Amino acid sequence: MSRILIIDDEQDILDILKYNLVKEGFEVEACNNGLKGIEIAKKYLPDVIILDVMMPETDGIEVCETLRKLPELIHTRICFLTARGEDYSQIAGLDAGADDYITKPVKPRVLISRINAITRRNEFNKQEQAESKNAFIINRERYIVEKNGETFHLPKKEFELLALLASRPDIVFERDVILEKVWGTDIVVGDRTIDVHVRKLREKLGDNHIKTVKGIGYKFEY
Amino acid sequence: MSRILIIDDEQDILDILKYNLVKEGFEVEACNNGLKGIEIAKKYLPDVIILDVMMPETDGIEVCETLRKLPELIHTRICFLTARGEDYSQIAGLDAGADDYITKPVKPRVLISRINAITRRNEFNKQEQAESKNAFIINRERYIVEKNGETFHLPKKEFELLALLASRPDIVFERDVILEKVWGTDIVVGDRTIDVHVRKLREKLGDNHIKTVKGIGYKFEY
DNA sequence: TGTTTTTCTTAAAGCAATATAAAGTTACGA
DNA sequence: TCGTAACTTTATATTGCTTTAAGAAAAACA
Incomplete structure (x- = not known):
């Protein structure tokens, strides 16, 4: 099953997300700080990283950019957590790195189906790469x-x-x-x-x- | 050459500005009242509007907000005229949708170079839009x-x-x-x-x- | 070779998703 | 508070995807 890393400064949200994802059978690692998150990501090599955009110390966007530069995370999908109503076009701009974003408040069912969609996409993309040789x-x-x-x-x-x-x-x-x-x-x-x-x-x-x-x-x- | 509309309640200032701008080759329309100014702007479709912030009847900032809502003036640049030292009006003015501001008393040379800068910026934007295919x-x-x-x-x-x-x-x-x-x-x-x-x-x-x-x-x- | 089984082809019926128009609500500014 | 614009819902039409059906063709078997 897929490995997931959650980075969010709010402990409540970490707990809720982790609880729901573990229940669904995912392997979950949680972290309440952007820089620590990057370190964990390097070792843990998650399939998906759920990353809060708004964090007090380190900006989620910067974290994302840093993560994107790590070659070992080339296959890792990054999913932003955003408050609803934030500028889509802005998000699109940031999208240079993120693969998807989920709006808060997060409903567990939505989260699960989204993660599933992302990981499925991942599977297919891995195949895609193999297939692309044959055009x-x-x-x-x-x-x-x-x-x-x-x-x-x-x-x-x-x-x-x-x-x-x-x-x-x-x-x-x-x-x-x-x-x-x-x-x-x-x-x-x-x-x-x-x-x-x-x-x-x-x-x-x-x-x-x-x-x-x-x-x-x-x-x-x- | 660019079309300019000046809105200011003081006839002296209108005259001075108009004289200098016309001499420089601009097409100039002048008006001493905010509401009338809006009407003229709708028909005249100026490239730049020079708007006095302090006017007895209608507030320049309100005029600006009204102008900004007019779709036909989407490309029009608005430039505030303020008395020197009015810090707050500057801030409020730019919030209201102004593109620049000039402090009174106006030195002709400063005015001209400022207007040129604004119109140039405008030209540049138009070009950019035309050039990008995905406009x-x-x-x-x-x-x-x-x-x-x-x-x-x-x-x-x-x-x-x-x-x-x-x-x-x-x-x-x-x-x-x-x-x-x-x-x-x-x-x-x-x-x-x-x-x-x-x-x-x-x-x-x-x-x-x-x-x-x-x-x-x-x-x-x- | 004749018989049986499975797949291919085609057309048409069936059906689900979307488009459209119009009416009903809600929200908002003058 | 009235009128207009925005939004949602409803009902109906339309599109075009999916499925069925049935005969033809191909393969497997005896």
Whole structure:
């Protein structure tokens, strides 16, 4: 499970966030000071850092900039904690470093889903890097797929299907696994549905990427 | 050459300033009353307004605030005329939206160089805007958006929505993220509310900037 | 080769998400 | 306090994605 570091000067907030994240199964480290936070980050190498923008001693923004310069944290996602109503454009400017921001007061459920989104994005990005060598980029943030500079806007299901298959190239995904991952366990759809979506993808990306493994399922190839 | 409007209740000063500015090649309009000045400004659309802070009937600061709300004067620079030593008026004046101030008594040479500085600044800004292809300026101080010189007055919610989307162009914002960031976690509004605001924005900015990503949310493109 | 199984293709139905218009609220300034 | 602008909701239309269905094709098997 993902490792998370929280940096906030208010002990209450630290406690609440930590409690909720631990309950959800994350590994959590907390710290009430920006400079200490940087030191911890270096050793702890968290997947996500939740960082309060407004802190009395060290400014969260500066902390973020410092963190961003550390090569060992290249994959670490930084998420700002801000009071609501603060200038978005300002935040955007600071966004040079931060990947997301959460507004206070933080609702636990929102926090969890946000962290999940961030870590998921992280997973995908790691794959993306591997994939980019072959000029096949699946960009979940922009919700587009790029192949040799060409850009494809895929509908939701097609995108999810492709993202799944491409997440492990050459590995065959069985039909019921695909159904479960893309459509979910609760929703039941016919078996042909997959075929149709595969066909749509082949239509758009060319016939060379998604191979049929008869009797089993499909796999993605470059 | 630049157009200048002078608003001051003292006829002497009007005459002196006008004489010197005309001699320097400026087009000058003069007026001895705040309210009349506002009317003239609307039609004359000056590049610079020289405005006396201390006037018997209407306060120069109020006049300035009124002028600043007029969209047609978005590019007009306002320069206060103050008696020397009035520290407070300087501060209040710049708060009210003035771009510069000149202390009385006015030395012609100082006046000219000051006006030149202001207009030059203005030119520079216009150029900058024209040159940047993505001339999409989101001005949070005045709640105004500019696109290729066109100015839009957006209501709060529309502005916040646009500011959010535009803060990360091409990135898709999910509907619940939009709701959280623009409306807040505690306030619950219907899902269609977003659509309606998007529609309003598209109506004003043109259909080309906010793209729908069906099933996910919206994104901003230049 | 004939039969069976599985997948492919296509069109069309079904459905969910979004767009739009209009009416109802709320907030705000004159 | 009235009138206007902003905001939200509601209802309906529309879009376009998803799914189904059914025949054709391909592969597997005997």
